[in-house]
Amino acid sequence: MKESESKLENRNIKPTAMRELVLSVLSEQTAAISLADLEQTFEKADKVTLYRTLKTFEENKLIHSIDDGTGSVKYALCKETCQCHPEDLHVHFLCTKCKKTYCLNDIPVPSVNLPTRFTLENINMVIKGICSNFHR
Amino acid sequence: MKESESKLENRNIKPTAMRELVLSVLSEQTAAISLADLEQTFEKADKVTLYRTLKTFEENKLIHSIDDGTGSVKYALCKETCQCHPEDLHVHFLCTKCKKTYCLNDIPVPSVNLPTRFTLENINMVIKGICSNFHR
DNA sequence: GTTAACTTTGCAACTTGGTTGCATCAATTT
DNA sequence: AAATTGATGCAACCAAGTTGCAAAGTTAAC
Numbered sequence: 001m002k003e004s005e006s007k008l009e010n011r012n013i014k015p016t017a018m019r020e021l022v023l024s025v026l027s028e029q030t031a032a033i034s035l036a037d038l039e040q041t042f043e044k045a046d047k048v049t050l051y052r053t054l055k056t057f058e059e060n061k062l063i064h065s066i067d068d069g070t071g072s073v074k075y076a077l078c079k080e081t082c083q084c085h086p087e088d089l090h091v092h093f094l095c096t097k098c099k100k101t102y103c104l105n106d107i108p109v110p111s112v113n114l115p116t117r118f119t120l121e122n123i124n125m126v127i128k129g130i131c132s133n134f135h136r
Numbered sequence: 137m138k139e140s141e142s143k144l145e146n147r148n149i150k151p152t153a154m155r156e157l158v159l160s161v162l163s164e165q166t167a168a169i170s171l172a173d174l175e176q177t178f179e180k181a182d183k184v185t186l187y188r189t190l191k192t193f194e195e196n197k198l199i200h201s202i203d204d205g206t207g208s209v210k211y212a213l214c215k216e217t218c219q220c221h222p223e224d225l226h227v228h229f230l231c232t233k234c235k236k237t238y239c240l241n242d243i244p245v246p247s248v249n250l251p252t253r254f255t256l257e258n259i260n261m262v263i264k265g266i267c268s269n270f271h272r
Numbered sequence: 273g274t275t276a277a278c279t280t281t282g283c284a285a286c287t288t289g290g291t292t293g294c295a296t297c298a299a300t301t302t
Numbered sequence: 303a304a305a306t307t308g309a310t311g312c313a314a315c316c317a318a319g320t321t322g323c324a325a326a327g328t329t330a331a332c
Contacts, residue, residue, distance in 0.1 A: 014279080014280085014328090016279095016327090016328090018280080018281075035318080035319080036317090036318080045282095046282045046283075047282095047319095048281080048282065048283080048284095048320085048321090049280080049282065052280085052281085053280095067203060067205040069203040071289095071290085071318070072318065073318085073319090091248055093254060096257060104250075104251075107248060107249070107250075110246035110248065112243060112246065112263065113243070114229075114240075115268070116268075117267075117268035118229060118265055118266070118267055120264075120265045121232060121264045121265040122264040122265070123261070123264070124205055124261070124262045125259070125260070125261045125262075126259070126260045127250070127256055127258070127259050128257045128258040128259070128260070129254055129257040129258070130254070130255040130257070131253075131254055132251070132252075132253035132254060150308080150309085152298090152299095152308095152309065152310090154310075155309095170289090171289075171290080172289080182310070182311050182312075183290095183311095184291085184292090184310080184311065184312080184313095185309080185311065187290075189309095207288075207289070207319085208288085208290090209289085
């Protein structure tokens, strides 16, 4: 069995050809990509199918979405063990020059002392700035 | 001179009637509000005017915007001294039950040790969960 | 192996939030 | 008062995301 196949099945996603393709595209990325980005890597693929594929992946925690404030949601692969719980989350970085959004996998989202009676479910932390590609 | 007038002028915003009205609505809020919310508080006001008013306010740092991932940007008043620099920023909280977005003014955005060659400009940190209104 | 049941895919069309262009109106300046 | 500048309002547009439905593909049952 192909690796992509088992990755999908591990997350209880039926491994169709389309899904394996999308997964492989996602695996190649160094930055998070949007639905539109994904669409453009395929010459001929329906936006809606890709959209639903991403939704399925996200629901099953194969990928996570990042709202970086640019108006288009980005997606990136989760780590094998990720359950998308607060302790699994990492910081994201949006470069205002190159417009790319990176997972800073090594930087966990810092914990916050919420006032009592506030229950935490999820945290979205996006840092904007200039990335190393523009500092060289 | 009215207080709202001077608040506007302090931020170099020409105090028109419309702008004073919008400012007063913003002042009344306990949660951040969207353009659509704002539109509804006025019986008769053009969406575009309100939109541009918010833009002007934001550019001049009278208010700040929060992208809470709901698909509509929210706005809230800045503190008097706010320059919207990283050290001025606070955490925001989106309640998944009541759908309101609150400024947690007392909780500064925690500082993050970025890898070298990453320059920080801004941070958006939104915590999702359930707010006190639903814990009573 | 054929039929039935279910899932995925693809097309069209729509919704919503945000945005721009342009004409009009108000206010400030000379 | 005429001229310049800025604010407002209407219409129309744009992009991202989303839904409905039919066609194609897959799986299961007989």
